[in-house]
Amino acid sequence: MSRKVCVIGVGYSDFNSMTPDIQWKEMMYGACQKAYRDAGIDVRKDVDSFITCGEDYWEGFSIFDEFVPDQIGAVLRPCMTITGDGLYGLGTAYMQIKTGLLDTVLVEAHSKISDLLTPGEIMLHAMDPIFDRPVTGPVQRPRYGGSPTYTKEEPKPLIGATDEKQRVHPYFLAGMEMQHYLRTTGTTEEHCAQIVAKNKQAAFHNPMADYEANITAEDVMGSQYLFKPLKSLEISPNVDGAIAFVLASEERARELGVEPLYMSGFGWCSDTPWLGTREFDGGYAAKAARMAYKMSRIERPREMIDIAEVDDRFSFKELQHLEALDLAKPGEGAMLLEDGELGRDGSIPTNVSGGSLGVGNCYEATGLQKALEIVVQLRGEAGRRQVDDAEIGLAQAWRGIPSNSGAVAIFQKGGA
């Protein structure tokens, strides 16, 4: 187990709220091509294994793994798809390299969410069909037990074209969780609004970000309640984009003449899906972090982590995750925010990339967006948003609504 794992290449496509000019395969190709170039390798000779992360329902293909080899360079090569966030892909690549059987592994994740017209319905489809879905709106039982049939005269209604189904948007779950978080920690709605302003302002310095905005906490407070206490500006808007990582053993990195940047730890954790018995405290992140810290020999995370990119797909999630990750004590996140500790010059710079609130919600690529920022920062290539003396960074991603699962990866410059 002594073999070390390095990041030797990263690449990403343009990030845009809509990408009608490009096919999802071409978007993946763009990101991977850049990652191979960044690593200085020939994909058709130098990559031992390929991992993509994609969810069939987001993509619109069953058995989505069948459709990925061409655009990532994996035709007739070992290739697999993980139904989950990109960080799970990094973790799997990490383990593959640790075995000593493989030296160089590609990990890719993307969002082409603009191709899906009904993301809310897909999220409802992820909820328990007996106990939870019926409470989100009417479930009409068809006349004969099967799917209702539509005729030419009465076609299946397009989403939004009918009031027939008044189902709630599944993001109400985030509202519930925020309510619980504010109550148990004493954090206020204003604090959460400040997170939004911080991240959207930070995003001005990240060319990849699509949702930078010159807004204040007051602007956020003035935005509409969508799922009280959650307001419209506190929700990360959807974005399309692809990100690719090339991981390799330390020996391989040295052969290629790449300055090693280590992935030193990884952890992941899944909670029960029962909404009725949930803790709503980000426990999945806490356990995943503990696993990753142990692997990386990080005993005092608050002191040792120089920069963190945590899942902020809803404003309060950044604070909740920071506390779960032991980068703040329970309820302390808001204080660190007030003291400016989460800013670029603070003691625990958090989401200086702009986070998901500034970059956009890129679904299964969320974890790789976080990890990408850490890599760019540790390399010292972050330009105007560069954090000084960043040596150890943490990337964390949650599996999104309605899940209670997630992963954590630790990266280190030198040593490890």
Place this chain on the structure above:
Amino acid sequence: MTGNDEMVPKDPRGTHVGNKDIYGRKITYSWWEPEVQYNWALGPAMSRFLEELKKGSIVGRKCRKCRRILVPPRMFCERCYNPTDEWVKIEDTGTIETFSISYIDSDARKIKDPIFIGVISLDGASPKHGIMHYFGEVKADEIHIGMRVKAVWKHVSERTGAITDIKYFKPLKKGGGKK
């Protein structure tokens, strides 16, 4: 659990569960129909391909590195991992690579007129490059691997920019030529 009153099946192949068992709620079940709708952006290669079909023509993309002409066209060569370089016009004639004749539908019901489907390597493209499509005007005992075929197009007014703008492929020669 069984839908029948008697627990011991009379039919050794198993106990048949029918509609009356389901609709009569003898079986505990739950129902849900997700509203799933996609609208995929096709990108330059697929878009051009479909536009050309509307005009009654087929196009491919050439990779200068491996010199292959790829059909359907794509913006990158999956073998060389390079962007492809130029558009190439392809013939609407070709050769059957392989085929099958389907006698039942997707719900396993018997189809009155069997459906002929197969893969055609198109003339003007690299070997083993072409499309999957229907065959028509051909009998089960005539169709064979290696048979030369030609596209039968829909009338121009009926074309929508879809693979089905070609109705089917028919034998180039009457009777299908030699096996």
